[in-house]
Amino acid sequence: MVFPSLFGDSNTRLFTYWTSDGYNSTGCYNLRCPGFVHASNSIALDVALSPVSTYHGAQHEIILHIFKDPKQNVWWLQHGNDDVIEIINNAQDGQHTTTQMGSGHFAEEQAGGASYFKNLQVVDQSNALVPPGDIKAVATKPNCYNIVPGKSDDAGDYFYFGGPGRNPNCP
Structure with a gap:
């Protein structure tokens, strides 16, 4: 995501967003969410990703897995083999x-x-x-x-x- 008003720049960042009511009145990003636990020392949310792909130029990939642990009933975002972790239309007028x-x-x-x-x-x-x-x-x-x-x-x-x-x- 690129979100200058949240991060203060135009860098591409890995992010998560949580809401319990379809973005009506609840929601938060990344570690700003109560109960969110960051469990990796190899990748961080909110940190700018580098390098990033360029239009009709060099292409870069990251490997992500999103899954729910059926025993603990929690969701995980995994980067590569390390455990860790939308466009929202805020239409106006x-x-x-x-x-x-x-x-x-x-x-x-x-x-x-x-x-x-x-x-x-x-x-x-x-x-x-x-x-x-x-x-x-x-x-x-x-x-x-x-x-x-x-x-x-x-x-x-x-x-x-x-x-x-x-x-x-x-x-």
Whole structure:
């Protein structure tokens, strides 16, 4: 996420956001959430990520796993093999936010243009990683942001996503 009013700069950062009522009146970021425990010394939330991908230039990836521990009933975000860890439309005056999603470019630009997740897997009932099955792409404001799913031998189940937010086709 890039959030200058929260972090004071335009750096890309790994973040989590919690809400119990769909962003109506509750919510907080990262370690500002009561009950959130940071359990890694290899990656931190709120810290700028580096290096970051550039549009039609060098591409960089991080490996993340999000899962729920069925015994402790807690959620984990895992970076690589180390345990650790949306665009929110704050529309004003009936207009969509100008916040970009991903690179700010639509999913059709694919590698080098759009942002992506690849090698998607889910945890099944026996706690094993398995392919997610059919991925249904839903974009509620496709002229603002969109998503294109796919499957390949190289990238497994994947999806490209992104968009500029408010633009002439997305009031």
